[in-house]
């Protein structure tokens with residue numbers, strides 16, 4: 001039975017998918033049987049009238065996993081809005097039992113499964129007259145620890161510390177932070193890392209630069225993050 005790790009971020013477009021692709025690639029290149037799963041994706045691309053989950057396509061291609069992207073995402077929505085609104089606009093609202101079943105299948109298929117969230121940690125997944133589901137409900141239902149993806153630049157102290165405070169308030173474990181779009185030798189970014197670590201007690205375990213194609217972390221250290 002596989003182990004899981006949840007990838008959240010300080011917001012949408014922060015680089016969760018980009019960094020996830022490098023994480024999965026690193027593990028697979030070092031002999032770890034790692035797969036990918038995303039509970040709910042909004043903003044899917046339309047190709048030949050079919051909804052293609054771009055996040056999954058990117059990770060599977062980056063990591064060299066021969067699997068159909070649509071088979072690694074439980075709910076795929078077209079509108080590039082919060083998943084709860086996309087479901088209200090398009091139908092097919094999230095059922096947590098489906099997500100649990102699909103994640104279980106992924107864990108039976110792979111030894112390690114990286115699970116990517118939607119947006120930042122506070123993301124409505126379903127919000128209608130029947131049910132209210134937030135992304136944190138999925139993280140807890142799947143009993144996952146998290147990694148926080150954050151931009152390395154200006155503004156990240158506030159965004160990262162608040163994200164981690166929110167996760168802690170919900171008893172969700174944070175295993176580490178990865179700074180994305182990092183620039184070597186940048187005095188402010190070095191101070192950002194120090195301030196974030198001092199204010200949260202969580203380590204910045206990796207730095208990803210613009211257009212990096214490899215993750216500068218040891219595969220063993222990445223594998224240890226999974227529970």
Ligand SMILES: Nc1ncnc2c1ncn2[C@@H]1O[C@H](COP(=O)(O)OP(=O)(O)OP(=O)(O)O)[C@@H](O)[C@H]1O
Pocket residue numbers: 009011012013014015016017018019055117118119120180181208209210211212
């Ligand atoms: N280090 C990087 N180098 C080059 N491009 C990057 C990097 N990080 C992110 N990008 C690009 O920035 C855009 C947003 O990144 P990404 O899709 O990974 O964000 P996300 O957090 O997964 O967003 P979402 O909330 O939609 O899932 C993408 O086009 C991605 O390829």
Ligand SMILES: C[C@H](N)[C@H](N)CCCCCC(=O)O
Pocket residue numbers: 012013041042043079080081082083118119120122123124
């Ligand atoms: C469409 C986007 N790329 C993501 N898939 C979903 C982002 C949800 C953001 C919710 C919010 O914080 O406003």
Ligand SMILES: [Mg+2]
Pocket residue numbers: 016017018055116
């Ligand atoms: Mg993404």
